[in-house]
Amino acid sequence: MINAWAATAAKQKLEPFSYDPGPLGAKEVEVAVEHCGLCHSDLSVINNEWGFGNYPVVPGHEVIGRVVALGDNAKGLKIGERVGIGWSAQSCLHCHECLGGDQNLCAEVVPTIVGHYGGFADRVRAQWPWAIRIPEALPPADAGPLLCGGITVFAPFKVFGIKPTARVGVVGIGGLGHLGLKFANAWGCEVTAFTSTDSKADEARSFGAHNVVNSRNSADIAKMAGTLDMLLVTVNVPLDWRAMLATLRPKGRLHVVGAVLKPIPVLAFDLIAQQKSVSGSPTGSPVSIAEMLEFAARHNVLPQTEHFPIAKVNDAIQHLVDGKARYRIVLDM
Ligand SMILES: [Zn+2]
Numbered sequence: 001m002i003n004a005w006a007a008t009a010a011k012q013k014l015e016p017f018s019y020d021p022g023p024l025g026a027k028e029v030e031v032a033v034e035h036c037g038l039c040h041s042d043l044s045v046i047n048n049e050w051g052f053g054n055y056p057v058v059p060g061h062e063v064i065g066r067v068v069a070l071g072d073n074a075k076g077l078k079i080g081e082r083v084g085i086g087w088s089a090q091s092c093l094h095c096h097e098c099l100g101g102d103q104n105l106c107a108e109v110v111p112t113i114v115g116h117y118g119g120f121a122d123r124v125r126a127q128w129p130w131a132i133r134i135p136e137a138l139p140p141a142d143a144g145p146l147l148c149g150g151i152t153v154f155a156p157f158k159v160f161g162i163k164p165t166a167r168v169g170v171v172g173i174g175g176l177g178h179l180g181l182k183f184a185n186a187w188g189c190e191v192t193a194f195t196s197t198d199s200k201a202d203e204a205r206s207f208g209a210h211n212v213v214n215s216r217n218s219a220d221i222a223k224m225a226g227t228l229d230m231l232l233v234t235v236n237v238p239l240d241w242r243a244m245l246a247t248l249r250p251k252g253r254l255h256v257v258g259a260v261l262k263p264i265p266v267l268a269f270d271l272i273a274q275q276k277s278v279s280g281s282p283t284g285s286p287v288s289i290a291e292m293l294e295f296a297a298r299h300n301v302l303p304q305t306e307h308f309p310i311a312k313v314n315d316a317i318q319h320l321v322d323g324k325a326r327y328r329i330v331l332d333m
């Protein structure tokens, strides 16, 4: 039996929940969980904000742990190795996207916490390509949030070939945004933080921002006009989108990684005139995750974390709901 914590219906507190995972699949690995980050997406799934509605939900998709069992066809891993499991636990491995190295875009991708039991548990399973080896240099207690939050903000730099000479803006200094600042700075970019909270300005600088702009101050945003190559939007609230687009240079990209549920209105001419783009992306492929982890280890990019024991998981969730997380919560098993 696997001992986990689950929400049995939408918006419920998590309760202890044991389940029999059945025989290990041939391509699966089983991981003994040591630490697991608490991500805003866990909350969205617990609360059924995205309409997945598949209870019980065992949240947890920023897993750090050790391989304890390998299926007969699980490749490339050894018993005892430390691995991480992020948003995706499985993909089909044979479609165009999977064969092309974009496994995170597979139509049959199985999220770790949707129709699959996640990492708020003593053990969790994943298909072998999605259990990614953790570099020795990364402290395991704090590496978890890199598996979802980290790859989400790192992938756009790789996917869109952002150069170290680029100027990058990061909107929102939270769980995703503070990692975005750190990665952008380590990548070599000139980094501007956009935050609605003036009190976060010094912290934003400590995370790697060279400039800080109040995202509710139209005059300050207007001063940024035509300067940014990429604006990474990590918040899930509507912004003055037209003003944000105007901060971009010609060929600039406004890239959304925060799940804003309201539509983003865009005027065609705001894109056409200077060949600007609006785009979004979900986490990253196993290879991108592995590269992100190596980069994070090399440049000492780690989330700022707060730790809770798993028995206090509901307190941890409340801390996140209250907007008090600074900046990423990790549950210790
Ligand atoms: Zn996540």
Ligand SMILES: [Zn+2]
Pocket: 091, 092, 093, 094, 095, 096, 097, 098, 099, 103, 106, 107, 108
């Ligand atoms: Zn596929």
